[in-house]
Amino acid sequence: MRTISRAELRKASADQLKVLSDSVREEIFRTVSACGGHLSSNLGAVELTVALHRVFDFPRDKLIFDVGHQCYAHKLLSGRAPLFHTLRKEGGLSGFPKREESKYDVYGTGHAGTALSAALGLAKARDLRGEDYAVIALVGDGSFQNGLIYEALNSLKLLKTNVLLILNDNGMSISPTAGGMHEILEELKGPARERGVRLLEEFGLSYRGIVNGHDFGALLPALEEARGMLKEGSVLLHVATRKGQGYPFAENAPLETHGVSPVPAGREYAGVLGEELSLLAESDEKICAVTAAMTDSLGLRPFFERFPARAYDVGICEEHACVLAASLAAGGMHPYYAVYSTFLQRAYDEVLHDVCGQNLPVTFLVDRAGVTGADGETHQGVFDLSFLLPVPNLTVWTPKDLTEFRAMLRASGDFLRPLAIRYPRMGEEGKGTPFDGKFEVLHSTTSDIIVYAAGERCIKIARRVLERAQGVGMDFTLVNARTLKPLDREFLLSRPEKFVLTLEDNVLAGGFGDAVRRTFTEEEKGEISHFVRNDARSTLNREVFSFGYGDNFIPHGEVESLMRRFGLSEEDIFAVIRGLYARG
């Protein structure tokens, strides 16, 4: 697609804009087909984005996306068309708005609900600095369920600044949108619309809409009008779009085409979850499932279909989902809260305050843990061990394969305390060794080196290193560190090896390696676990080498490549072992 100047855009007729939109749409379709990405949400926002670029003067005016699943057309229209074929590829364009990528991306996103807050902050900064530009938050109706949006709405009048909030309403979040706010928005489309309009005005927004988001004849004047109104106050422009617009198969299957990615080798942990949780729930009526708008990606669809009374999708509300799980547990149920590692960050306080602070039987199913790849910085699941391991009362497990995941899920049924099971997206079936809540020796030898690997990915790397080491006459003991909290202290302290390696798909700070090092010197002391060195079990006899991620955000790219680049390199691990062998 060729680059279009703003001057051209300003002069273009509605027909020409339509042609431009078609070529943007084609480019998006072609690129997502090749690189993966968010298809249907982006297809739905094409005309709206073209119209925004026509009416507003970017980057002077500021456009902020919520989540960012609708930013592709914006990227194509802001000078990045020549690079668009690199979308989501390592070193290429990000799939989300990113400040360092372009001055047209004024505020980076990835998680839901931030856009209106961010627009208010930018607008306020503009006012304080005596500048003059329009700030626009483009928010999908799915994000409208998130508490952050409400907090921002609530402070709109109070902050005394003007923003344009565009509600891109396609009736879907990732799953179909539901809930009270959704009904209010739906009502805006019908005869009782005055009620919803007044509500929004209450918060300090002048309401305009609904505008057909695929019709330039309606869009352009509506945006022009809204732009003018910004002199006087904040505006909500309600735009109706169709997810997947222009590609009938995407229009008809918006769920399936929300995120499109080349399916990696192996099987999804989510699939196993769907099967096993349903089996467990058959014989245990206390089991229920909670999700924040991710029923399908987490594999919960079979559970939702079989046990609709015990399955709750509360929309993009990770915090509320967590408190709901805690209180279901307080009421005698055993809830499973399935969530991506990166989105569990949103519920960190509730994990501490509601679930673990009250020692309630909630099982967290932490999917997409570790490096997740093409979605980049905002989606890597590399902090969960660091924020979960310090939480009292919480137990943390990570399976070595899908088979062990099944065993852990079965064990979780009777585990009536806070528990988190952490796993990456893809896995393989295994041999089906029993799960007894302790470390498992996968390969035993008498060398002075022992490797503790946490989770399927790290175990695979360790196995490859082992094979390579054995090929040159070296050997080490390999352990499946499947219980990350509490650690298998007895095992750790009983092992004679002088050289200890830890492998984790998480940042090193506050992760598994840190816990191992601490354990070597820790001594239980009365009611609390003090940290007084025990001479008999001294760390003095051991050297600990940890592999994981360093102190930086990991950008988008290919999973294995990022893991290698950012800390889990087979080569580096092998080199350390070779060095130790030389010394030992």
Place this chain on the structure above:
Amino acid sequence: MRTISRAELRKASADQLKVLSDSVREEIFRTVSACGGHLSSNLGAVELTVALHRVFDFPRDKLIFDVGHQCYAHKLLSGRAPLFHTLRKEGGLSGFPKREESKYDVYGTGHAGTALSAALGLAKARDLRGEDYAVIALVGDGSFQNGLIYEALNSLKLLKTNVLLILNDNGMSISPTAGGMHEILEELKGPARERGVRLLEEFGLSYRGIVNGHDFGALLPALEEARGMLKEGSVLLHVATRKGQGYPFAENAPLETHGVSPVPAGREYAGVLGEELSLLAESDEKICAVTAAMTDSLGLRPFFERFPARAYDVGICEEHACVLAASLAAGGMHPYYAVYSTFLQRAYDEVLHDVCGQNLPVTFLVDRAGVTGADGETHQGVFDLSFLLPVPNLTVWTPKDLTEFRAMLRASGDFLRPLAIRYPRMGEEGKGTPFDGKFEVLHSTTSDIIVYAAGERCIKIARRVLERAQGVGMDFTLVNARTLKPLDREFLLSRPEKFVLTLEDNVLAGGFGDAVRRTFTEEEKGEISHFVRNDARSTLNREVFSFGYGDNFIPHGEVESLMRRFGLSEEDIFAVIRGLYARG
């Protein structure tokens, strides 16, 4: 106060209920005067609580408080009057609802916005288990600004269960309530009330109110009616109360009497913040301040008065406050977000995703870090180092005294990257040594022992241990570990001492001690900090002993006593040093 049975309550006349309320109020006043606690909020909820106990059958019916600043009358009426004099004292009654304390406390709280979510979970569990009881969420209007409440409201219809939501509206959160939702609630009191009523009905709540919350003649029939309506659906009962009711000085000064505590020795860091931030802002127009309803407790009042255009109190919305700060920074400002350590937990994702993920110049002022004492588990600030240290791009400092805090604040003005300054409530002035961003040697000797103490409290403990050690002819080097991230690596690695002690007012998991241990073996490697042991600077030559908190929630009590009991015992530290001296 004598214990009242439910039978007595059921029979009591309105006059007798009034007498009971007066004695409850007296008891609260007497106890808070002696033990500290939340005064005005509790005084305002007395009649409402008495009426709830009269109309509902606790603990069969379930009462959930939001935050919990209004639960004292409930404690007095649920068999805990004989223990009420132990309120907030170590081993005594908690100042918040707590499951393990009483079967009348069905859901523990401390942070805002959780009650409606929790009520929905309990009610859903009730339905699933075929039980029959009423679930009541008692929420102050301050909490109504929080995003969690909105997320719960949004899923109310969807969850298809019935709860009674009582809005205890006193027009105040901790600071006066403001914002769009506040205006909607205010409108419910006036002629335009239909609008607000319809909005709430939209979410699935039948609205009843406004009821005078100090008049049994109005309260009792309203609660009876609401109780009956619960068969059909969820109900919002809007009750108007007066914060501080019954004690004119508390009515007239609800801010000052919200939390009452015996003022500890020393001066508040908050006071220094108020002075210094205003000074900084005089010469730097980019500086602004953000808070989530804690203007006074954080010391921001002087700043708010002098720079109203650059000061934002957004209500109890920690997440929105954080995104607002991030976006003000993206717009060219330098925002300071002041927040208690425990409440920053709510904005963990925004710290990562919005501020540090974009490397924006936001300064976090993390007050009430470390053990905070009488408020207990939900308010201890002992996790912030663990959740902040793993965050890339973030710098973390902690001052040794108020004077150094001033110096850090001055340094922060030019520090245009994400920065967190962490400090306890109380401090003392110091000598005013310069702050250069490195560790500072406070006492130097040639012994084989070095103690790294993080923050004023740990340094004080270390100084006492030093004095004691010197008294018996021992000595150690004492270092002010004021830059916790990045650590002063050069200093750490250059020191010859064989025995290293770390002291931190935080849980050990993922804290300062872990970071020190890691640093001894870490090696910078290219773009990332790998964790490959550097032989020359081996940890082998060092033994690290860490003092901090173990793997448990720390209950309420007296600060110094809790610190001693849970991990920072002068005695234990001295014992380790004596042991090392014997070996060295």
